[in-house]
Amino acid sequence: MRDVSIIGVGMIPFGRRDEDSLLDLLAYSSIKALDDAGLGDQGVDAVYVANMGAGILQHQTSVASALVDRLSLLPAAADAIENGPASGASAIKNGLLAIASGYYDLVLVAGGEKMREVVGWKATDFVATMTHPQVEYPYGITLPGMAGMFTRLYMEKYGLTREQLIAVALKNQQMGALNPYAHVEMVITKEGIYDHPDAVVNNPVAADPLHLYDMCPVSDGSAAVVLCPLEKAKMIGPKVPVVIAGFGQATDTHTLQERDDPTDLKAVSLASQQAFERAQLKPSDVDVAELHDAFTILEIAESEHVGFFKKGEGGKAAEKGETSLGSRIPINMSGGLKARGHPVGATGVAQVVDIVFQLRHELPKERQVKNARIGFTLNFGGFGNNIVSFVLRRAE
Amino acid sequence: MRDVSIIGVGMIPFGRRDEDSLLDLLAYSSIKALDDAGLGDQGVDAVYVANMGAGILQHQTSVASALVDRLSLLPAAADAIENGPASGASAIKNGLLAIASGYYDLVLVAGGEKMREVVGWKATDFVATMTHPQVEYPYGITLPGMAGMFTRLYMEKYGLTREQLIAVALKNQQMGALNPYAHVEMVITKEGIYDHPDAVVNNPVAADPLHLYDMCPVSDGSAAVVLCPLEKAKMIGPKVPVVIAGFGQATDTHTLQERDDPTDLKAVSLASQQAFERAQLKPSDVDVAELHDAFTILEIAESEHVGFFKKGEGGKAAEKGETSLGSRIPINMSGGLKARGHPVGATGVAQVVDIVFQLRHELPKERQVKNARIGFTLNFGGFGNNIVSFVLRRAE
Numbered sequence: 001m002r003d004v005s006i007i008g009v010g011m012i013p014f015g016r017r018d019e020d021s022l023l024d025l026l027a028y029s030s031i032k033a034l035d036d037a038g039l040g041d042q043g044v045d046a047v048y049v050a051n052m053g054a055g056i057l058q059h060q061t062s063v064a065s066a067l068v069d070r071l072s073l074l075p076a077a078a079d080a081i082e083n084g085p086a087s088g089a090s091a092i093k094n095g096l097l098a099i100a101s102g103y104y105d106l107v108l109v110a111g112g113e114k115m116r117e118v119v120g121w122k123a124t125d126f127v128a129t130m131t132h133p134q135v136e137y138p139y140g141i142t143l144p145g146m147a148g149m150f151t152r153l154y155m156e157k158y159g160l161t162r163e164q165l166i167a168v169a170l171k172n173q174q175m176g177a178l179n180p181y182a183h184v185e186m187v188i189t190k191e192g193i194y195d196h197p198d199a200v201v202n203n204p205v206a207a208d209p210l211h212l213y214d215m216c217p218v219s220d221g222s223a224a225v226v227l228c229p230l231e232k233a234k235m236i237g238p239k240v241p242v243v244i245a246g247f248g249q250a251t252d253t254h255t256l257q258e259r260d261d262p263t264d265l266k267a268v269s270l271a272s273q274q275a276f277e278r279a280q281l282k283p284s285d286v287d288v289a290e291l292h293d294a295f296t297i298l299e300i301a302e303s304e305h306v307g308f309f310k311k312g313e314g315g316k317a318a319e320k321g322e323t324s325l326g327s328r329i330p331i332n333m334s335g336g337l338k339a340r341g342h343p344v345g346a347t348g349v350a351q352v353v354d355i356v357f358q359l360r361h362e363l364p365k366e367r368q369v370k371n372a373r374i375g376f377t378l379n380f381g382g383f384g385n386n387i388v389s390f391v392l393r394r395a396e
Numbered sequence: 397m398r399d400v401s402i403i404g405v406g407m408i409p410f411g412r413r414d415e416d417s418l419l420d421l422l423a424y425s426s427i428k429a430l431d432d433a434g435l436g437d438q439g440v441d442a443v444y445v446a447n448m449g450a451g452i453l454q455h456q457t458s459v460a461s462a463l464v465d466r467l468s469l470l471p472a473a474a475d476a477i478e479n480g481p482a483s484g485a486s487a488i489k490n491g492l493l494a495i496a497s498g499y500y501d502l503v504l505v506a507g508g509e510k511m512r513e514v515v516g517w518k519a520t521d522f523v524a525t526m527t528h529p530q531v532e533y534p535y536g537i538t539l540p541g542m543a544g545m546f547t548r549l550y551m552e553k554y555g556l557t558r559e560q561l562i563a564v565a566l567k568n569q570q571m572g573a574l575n576p577y578a579h580v581e582m583v584i585t586k587e588g589i590y591d592h593p594d595a596v597v598n599n600p601v602a603a604d605p606l607h608l609y610d611m612c613p614v615s616d617g618s619a620a621v622v623l624c625p626l627e628k629a630k631m632i633g634p635k636v637p638v639v640i641a642g643f644g645q646a647t648d649t650h651t652l653q654e655r656d657d658p659t660d661l662k663a664v665s666l667a668s669q670q671a672f673e674r675a676q677l678k679p680s681d682v683d684v685a686e687l688h689d690a691f692t693i694l695e696i697a698e699s700e701h702v703g704f705f706k707k708g709e710g711g712k713a714a715e716k717g718e719t720s721l722g723s724r725i726p727i728n729m730s731g732g733l734k735a736r737g738h739p740v741g742a743t744g745v746a747q748v749v750d751i752v753f754q755l756r757h758e759l760p761k762e763r764q765v766k767n768a769r770i771g772f773t774l775n776f777g778g779f780g781n782n783i784v785s786f787v788l789r790r791a792e
Contacts, residue, residue: 001497001499021529046645052457053451053457054451055451055452055478056452056455056457058529059452059525060525060529061449061452062478062479062480062525062777062778064478064782065479065480065647065650065777065778065781065782066528068647069647069648069649069650069654069781070650073647074647074648075646075647075648075662075663075666077489077645077647078479078782079477079478079489080478080479081476081477081478082451082457082459082477082478083458083460083461083474083475083476084461090475093473093475094475094490094493094494096497097497097499100497101492101494101496101497102397102496103397103496104493129451129456129457129458130457130458130461132462133417133454133455133456249442250473251461251464251465251469251470251471251472251473251474252470252471253465253470254461254462254465254466266471267471381458382458382461385458385465386460386461
């Protein structure tokens, strides 16, 4: 199997993009990635589109074929990949396998979602289409509801506190405010949350014990990467290639209730172990990580299951600043889903794009992890049902 | 790259299956395929689900994760693949790449669709979600409409006749009546179509010049295959392995109007060429083929573009019986989409399953091509926008 590298990345500002179609969003980031890879008029062999909701939200199918034509990349092969909010990383994984197989040399992976256009749907109901259609959703359980119950269990079992959750929100909104691609640009302060006379209004309970600031926004957006065999990367692209040193993917039960210990995110542990094993690296080798903080609790729980901290220690570490820039393991220097936003099909690709920016040392010093060489991403599907992880390495 | 083989197949009777959920349908054919492969309690490394419309029709996403849990295949990797009506073949292609890469050894691919459950949708409008959302569908163009216009051009350019189209319908419904998995079991006769006093009622114009009997039905159904490296096939499965000797995939313009010659199905030619080149075989080597006859015209046009007949000769060949059992190149001995049915996400997988039945010599003599060793499938996405082909070979 050949080593696969990323030679081009592209992203557009996430947020509300009423004026653009889903295809527009996908095309914009794709063009940036193709340009970043220095491909010029050269085509690609295959295109993967990551998307969760085009059928439901835009009443559109066959989006991958449409994108290939829109980008004048005919007759490239084209498929769309759906794996809920982990669609982005799944699409990159399939692009990686396509190149590793030896059948394809140049692959574009574009992830996108236009979620604010939820005609006849509430965003929460749209996202709940990934829950169990008989035993979860009909009883009113949604993703925020699951996250709330999960947080309560974590508090009871590990002594997690509201202050630890807030520490994640503060960090990620602070970083997001520095990220030109982020949806949420507002800096929040501890005082603003606790002492503000309007705190109850500013930061109301959303799914007890989670409040509004514990949740990611509903965003439109897209991100794209260009992949090629590492051995060809230096002949093609003008930028330092980033190697996908390892990937992992694992599934867990469809419903939370079937798990022996619902606070044990088995698929997160397993997908991460696979990625580290394939990369022949370990969690302590990672210089910078992007985790899937759709809810603040997830960043904390994932930071433990990935192996950055011991079980039950992630909240304390976040509160002590150990996940901030310049500290032990900087997490979500992009602002994460919490601030960059979470257009579901785009997220897994955006995480990889942000790590590529870090490993190419292209970010302003307020967000750049100095001399970052090893990066990690974790994209979370369902409520931990389907996890995809990558270990990324600067290729020199 | 490793050779990839099919060691297990499964299919359920297509038709109207109100009592089963989409997940039920996918699970039934998957269990048959896993059993056929002789896996027993052994798990698989990865699962691909081919589906076009779960989001629209069932308001369900993350179906691949749900299937893995349903089948007790945790923690296998799982992704859903969408490529319109060619989703099935796209999913098999991605399963093939996953194994060829060396990362996975045992892969289940299940394609399914529950199309008769079109709550708030007409089936034709659902299928039209693959057309161009600005310049096609809003003007009333649907897939049957495109097929009608395409047929008219073919008649004008190549002298195609109604009798040639009818010859395809007669053959495929005759074969479908012999196939226990087929949706349409009714045998039609030339007399019944032309001379019957109720012919206008029996076989009304649907999209001039195409009539009802030129069209496939709207079906529920599923089909599944188990893939593994050829070198391991004989150690695992009890059946003769079938090698995926070559695959091809190519895209064409999103809209028909942009094609220089709309009767030239460039992606069909290109995907087929790729498949034959990779297999180091040629069209005349093929013993039996499954083509994508969503409309009778497509079987004829594809039989030419694949290379079985010269351009403009496919209709005459069909009328002369050259695509029937025991003749030059038997096409759609399953009854094709026309009679087996067309649950869109299942179709590309079902085509491969039917060719595996042929290459394993498992069919009754009324449908079995004697000593068949080389098979071919063509799965047609959009209106020729995205084509996936396979050349299959009996492994001994």
